[in-house]
Amino acid sequence: MKRNILVFSEDPRVINEAVYIANILKGNEGKIFGVSKLTEDNDVLSNFDEIHFAKENLIPEQWAKFLIKFYKENEIQYLVSPHTVNNNDIIAYVSAKYNLPMISNATSIKDNDATLIFSRQVLGGRGISYIEVEKSLKLSVTVPIKVYPRIKLDKQSLIKEITEIEKTKITSKGFEEIKKSGFNIENADVVVGIGRGFKSKEDIKLAQDLAEVLNGVIGCSRPIAADYGWLPNDLWIGISSKIIRPKLYIAVGISGAPQHVSGIMDSKIIVAINKDKNATIFKYADYGVVADLYQFLPIFTRKIKENLKK
């Protein structure tokens, strides 16, 4: 059966994250269309039968209105997109126009002959939702970044520029880039997480020292980045920010709110350090220490140093 797929990403740097799923969904004959912002990346340019680029920055509503037209003109069966804040909004907007169901952040997909079974994280990371749909159903899906393999399809893409841009009532008044840590916590083997147990910004040094002896990086829970602004947003671990899968995650002074826990569930080993023995984080820990972080961290850091020297 012919199933045309539309892969969209506002940011071309992540569009290939959705190509693996698109390729599974397209069946034998379908075409894969790409829509994104202008890029010169050959890995992107060669992954689509047709790719449509916008040269300028568009407001989400403008992308959505372009996709609404494109969808109809190209007999699309599935709309696929890497899950980002804006992509999810844009795909939801388009889906509403055509009464399409949409699966946000699908972490797995299984071909079950006549049906497809998608799964996604729910209940703040504590649950998995399994959604089974008929293959004939038209639908939309967004997929998390860094979960599916990045593939190369080596196609001869037809490249087109998007020239007709819809009007929008929304005007952008500026963008203030948040300072970045420069660390990539998603790729780190060891992450030390900082929570509200830290009383001041200066105390973060205790966690930095620990991360340093382990060749790791620091990360944090939502309030540390979003409320207090002690650390940049790219170090915020949780369902609405970074999902990490390190070999070792050490949660220090973190209570274990679902928001945070859902971002660390796939870590190989989890260590929790918290002075409250009833803290939820201990339920998710392989090893826990009930102690004041101000007393324990310096000792723990020193012990690791001593053992590494041996």
Added chain:
Amino acid sequence: MVNIATLVKLSLNLNLLKIESDGRVNTADTQLAISEYDKNAIEEAIRIKEKHGGKIVCVSALTWGPVNKKISDAERILREVLALGVDEAHFIIDDVLDNCTPLETSLALASLIRKLGNFDLFIAGESSMDISNSQIPARIASILDIPFVTYVRKVEISENNLILQREMPNGIETVEVPMPAVISVTGEINQPRLPTLRQILQSKNKPLMKYTLKDLGINLNAKLMKQRIEIRPVVRKNIIYEGGNLEEIAQKLVDNLIQEGVIKA
């Protein structure tokens, strides 16, 4: 005057999940709770009303059934919403909506919104705490054909325009948009207040209206996609050190981690 509709989700209570022996979440017997960030949506609506006047209406749909098991729980939560300072609550109850997707929820909510009249501003939370699809704001905007701005962390109103700060992964974007518009707010936009005793008493006299899909004149097929929710098994060792000498505990922990192969000795 700004007339506001807040979109409130009657979420599964994550602290009181009923779990079957096979790991399946029994949604029918799990209590409801107001979704976390919807409290921020209500608080922001109240702050706008205090400054600019107007009316705040809460619209909701019971998407966890069956209705007969959930109705009193839903009413209790919406009374609490009224106690916070919302003027009226309107919600849709229909067994067709049990475990439905955002497609059906948004169609039902949009029908209810149209029935209630004109609003200048729609405010939702950034995502629901149980299912976290974050589709409703954009879907409602699409159906009503008005602009949307999500993940808002600051709202200012100047005449008929909203000046909004959006929390993006890499920074803060400022946008301006005329009303009517749909926005979703983050958990950091404000600190939700608690109702006073007087407000709790007053809430009993405020309108709390129920509608079936038939009352709204719509027919929905919510059988396209059903989800089954299971609890993720947490297989952790749960070795907890408590009390005693911290030097010894630290050494034990280091030994454990070396054994696990996650730090190299």
